[in-house]
Amino acid sequence: MAGAEARSAPAAVSAREWGWRHAGRRAPAVHGLDLDIGPGERVLLLGASGAGKSTLLHGIAGVLGGEEDGESLGRLLVDGRPPSAARGRSGLVLQDPDAQVVMARVGDDVAFGLENLGVPRGEIWPRVAQALASVGLDLPIEHSTAELSGGQRQRLALAGVLAMRPGLILLDEPTANLDPEGVRDVRDAVARVAEETGATLIVIEHRVSVWLPIVDRVIAIDAGGGLLADGPPGEVLAARRSELRAGGVWLPDDVPWRASAPPTATSALLTGAALSVGRVAGEPVREGIELEVDSGRILAVTGPNGVGKSTLALTMSGLLKPLGGRLAASDALASGLRDEPWRWRSRELLARIGTVFQSPEHQFLTGSVRAELEVGPRALKLSEQSRRARVDELLDVLRLAHLAAANPFTLSGGEKRRLSVATAIATRPRLLVLDEPTFGQDATTWRELAKLLVGLRDDGVGIVAVTHDDAFVEAIADRRLVLGREVTASAARAGRTDA
Amino acid sequence: MSIASVRPGLPLARVNPVAKVAATVPLSIVLILTLDIVSATVAIVCEIVLFTLVGLGGLLWSPRTLPVWIAAPLTGISMVLYGAPSGATLWDFGVIHVTEGSVQIGVATTVRVIAIALPAVVLFLTIDPTDLADGLAQTLKLPSRFVLGALAALRLVGSAVDDWRILNLARRARGVGDSGVIRRSLGQAFSLLVLAIRRGGTLATAMEARGFGADVDRTYARAAHFGWTEWTIIGVGCLVAAASATVAILVGSWNVIWS
Numbered sequence: 001m002a003g004a005e006a007r008s009a010p011a012a013v014s015a016r017e018w019g020w021r022h023a024g025r026r027a028p029a030v031h032g033l034d035l036d037i038g039p040g041e042r043v044l045l046l047g048a049s050g051a052g053k054s055t056l057l058h059g060i061a062g063v064l065g066g067e068e069d070g071e072s073l074g075r076l077l078v079d080g081r082p083p084s085a086a087r088g089r090s091g092l093v094l095q096d097p098d099a100q101v102v103m104a105r106v107g108d109d110v111a112f113g114l115e116n117l118g119v120p121r122g123e124i125w126p127r128v129a130q131a132l133a134s135v136g137l138d139l140p141i142e143h144s145t146a147e148l149s150g151g152q153r154q155r156l157a158l159a160g161v162l163a164m165r166p167g168l169i170l171l172d173e174p175t176a177n178l179d180p181e182g183v184r185d186v187r188d189a190v191a192r193v194a195e196e197t198g199a200t201l202i203v204i205e206h207r208v209s210v211w212l213p214i215v216d217r218v219i220a221i222d223a224g225g226g227l228l229a230d231g232p233p234g235e236v237l238a239a240r241r242s243e244l245r246a247g248g249v250w251l252p253d254d255v256p257w258r259a260s261a262p263p264t265a266t267s268a269l270l271t272g273a274a275l276s277v278g279r280v281a282g283e284p285v286r287e288g289i290e291l292e293v294d295s296g297r298i299l300a301v302t303g304p305n306g307v308g309k310s311t312l313a314l315t316m317s318g319l320l321k322p323l324g325g326r327l328a329a330s331d332a333l334a335s336g337l338r339d340e341p342w343r344w345r346s347r348e349l350l351a352r353i354g355t356v357f358q359s360p361e362h363q364f365l366t367g368s369v370r371a372e373l374e375v376g377p378r379a380l381k382l383s384e385q386s387r388r389a390r391v392d393e394l395l396d397v398l399r400l401a402h403l404a405a406a407n408p409f410t411l412s413g414g415e416k417r418r419l420s421v422a423t424a425i426a427t428r429p430r431l432l433v434l435d436e437p438t439f440g441q442d443a444t445t446w447r448e449l450a451k452l453l454v455g456l457r458d459d460g461v462g463i464v465a466v467t468h469d470d471a472f473v474e475a476i477a478d479r480r481l482v483l484g485r486e487v488t489a490s491a492a493r494a495g496r497t498d499a
Numbered sequence: 500m501s502i503a504s505v506r507p508g509l510p511l512a513r514v515n516p517v518a519k520v521a522a523t524v525p526l527s528i529v530l531i532l533t534l535d536i537v538s539a540t541v542a543i544v545c546e547i548v549l550f551t552l553v554g555l556g557g558l559l560w561s562p563r564t565l566p567v568w569i570a571a572p573l574t575g576i577s578m579v580l581y582g583a584p585s586g587a588t589l590w591d592f593g594v595i596h597v598t599e600g601s602v603q604i605g606v607a608t609t610v611r612v613i614a615i616a617l618p619a620v621v622l623f624l625t626i627d628p629t630d631l632a633d634g635l636a637q638t639l640k641l642p643s644r645f646v647l648g649a650l651a652a653l654r655l656v657g658s659a660v661d662d663w664r665i666l667n668l669a670r671r672a673r674g675v676g677d678s679g680v681i682r683r684s685l686g687q688a689f690s691l692l693v694l695a696i697r698r699g700g701t702l703a704t705a706m707e708a709r710g711f712g713a714d715v716d717r718t719y720a721r722a723a724h725f726g727w728t729e730w731t732i733i734g735v736g737c738l739v740a741a742a743s744a745t746v747a748i749l750v751g752s753w754n755v756i757w758s
Contacts, residue, residue, distance in 0.1 A: 100705035111720035116710035346676030379674035
């Protein structure tokens with residue numbers, strides 16, 4: 001193994017006719033890729049959902065696995081060596097901040113990579129401290145990793161990679177799960193480190209504007225194989241605008257679609273007064289919420305990570321009992337039941353309130369897309385015929401028909417999101433509550449979801465969307481509820497910064 | 500939600516976990532060898548005195564040791580009801596024969612279970628999973644791949660608890676939350692398994708991306724020391740074992756199970 005000095009020199013990447021086919025799939029995820037990235041270049045990697053951006057990044061990081069995981073085509077080299085042999089030369093940060101915390105304490109987690117590289121103990125702790133400082137994570141090394149917010153976890157993952165002093169920093173949508181403040185923090189931390197170490201940087205992100213200030217090259221992968229565009233950011237974005245947009249790339253200062261004015265007819269569905277919400281009795285994460293949800297309107301609930309937005313959404317859905325205050329359904333929503341949604345039976349919720357969870361995987365129950373869509377209508381005891389009609393219509397509208405027999409877990413991120421929305425509207429609820437419906441989606445999926453939600457709104461459905469997405473709030477939502485940063489007494493006691 | 504780290508605060512928390520586990524072994528061997536009331540009672544008295552002296556009295560009487568106090572009499576009662584009959588019959592009902600002999604075995608079993616489980620539970624509550632992994636890998640030289648893999652898996656238990664709660668809500672939202680507890684739990688357990696496998700896969704990738712499993716001699720950021728404190732604790736464990744055996748032999752109640 002080379003010493004620490006050699007490891008920190010910027011790395012070069014070269015691909016010749018490179019491709020990868022996941023085991024069990026007929027079509028390769030990526031193929032026919034030719035590219036050279038020089039030491040110290042900072043590259044923004046673009047491409048439509050499913051074009052194989054992540055596969056390329058995992059390939060460069062050397063973590064795609066062996067022959068049982070898939071088949072490699074052509075040649076991919078990091079510093080002239082196969083990536084798996086060059087492990088430690090590159091550091092990869094994944095999209096999901098939860099999934100990459102390895103150890104229970106902050107310091108131990110950053111030290112983990114250094115231990116694996118065989119760095120002597122005396123050298124480890126100074127490097128840990130330095131890495132934590134460079135990402136701006138100002139916490140004691142004994143701090144529990146379970147108590148970090150999403151933004152803090154993502155910075156921790158970054159610190160864990162930076163401490164290894166890789167010559168190549170690989171970031172796979174590192175800011176997709178973060179609030180706007182967290183996005184800037186992580187972006188700035190990356191910029192600072194790239195400046196200090198001169199390391200080569202490759203970052204995947206749908207939203208170009210975030211990373212544009214710090215990259216010097218844009219590469220767009222073509223979903224049909226090979227490259228769509230490659231060059232200096234300004235040039236590529238100007239010359240290939242329409243192709244990039246068609247490929248789902250989120251161009252700077254571009255909103256994919258804007259909603260028309262809402263219908264004039266509207267009535268209250270749900271009213272909250274002095275509402276306290278929390279997942280555990282006696283420990284409200286948020287108190288004193290005043291809100292009104294109306295039919296034919298889209299309400300955006302915004303605020304930084306950890307202020308209790310998701311908990312509020314679950315309470316409005318009738319899934320959690322309010323911990324205090326009052327949440328009352330109007331007659332139009334309750335239609336014959338008592339006015340407290342948490343008292344309703346599971347089946348009674350179906351035609352009244354639909355819920356789309358933050359992670360679609362949590363709500364999938366069956367082995368195929370069609371069966372998944374039938375769950376709700378079946379619980380409502382609809383006839384075979386009307387069930388089939390509803391499901392076929394949804395498959396069609398959401399462009400999922402060709403996937404009707406596929407397992408929901410094998411869909412792409414955008415497809416999973418569309419399916420989770422479809423399952424919630426299959427029972428025609430009067431109120432639809434969505435948690436982060438647009439996060440991590442490319443511009444194409446974003447536009448489809450926006451059109452779908454606005455269509456429901458125009459039919460008189462009331463919609464609540466918890467979101468960090470400024471474009472969604474600006475172009476789609478009719479009203480906005482902001483939850484601020486002030487912390488309730490019990491949340492401060494528990495020392496949690498994440499909800 | 501996570502597996503709490505316990506290192507700060509508790510007495511003995513900084514002691515190498517390997518020593519704590521090792522210290523309980525001699526007594527366990529002695530108490531497995533003999534089935535008598537005296538040896539186990541002596542051991543329990545020693546344990547209570549020792550734990551109180553080192554400041555673990557609070558933990559000893561906390562609700563966290565409650566399972567021991569509940570489980571031990573239960574095993575004892577089953578021995579009273581179904582143990583090999585001997586001596587005068589006290590009560591007879593179908594397959595149940597309560598005899599003088601079976602009552603004796605029942606009481607002996609109860610104190611034996613307490614004497615073995617109590618130190619195990621109390622000492623384990625002072626063990627931080629990270630320290631245990633360090634001890635297993637550095638002191639006992641177990642393969643780091645195995646030890647760290649297990650440690651990472653343990654961290655996922657915390658996410659599984661969160662997943663379970665969300666799955667519960669999701670089923671209610673999907674209109675299938677009204678069915679019976681057993682049926683619902685079965686389906687939910689399957690969903691949890693699917694999620695756990697996916698999380699495990701991602702975590703494995705994240706670990707690999709940080710050089711885990713690379714062909715390098717791994718170093719350890721935290722030193723697992725093994726000094727006089729550790730040897731003292733093992734010594735104390737041996738003394739307790741010796742004391743309970745000696746007292747039992749002296750009063751003549753030593754009763755090796757195969758004799």
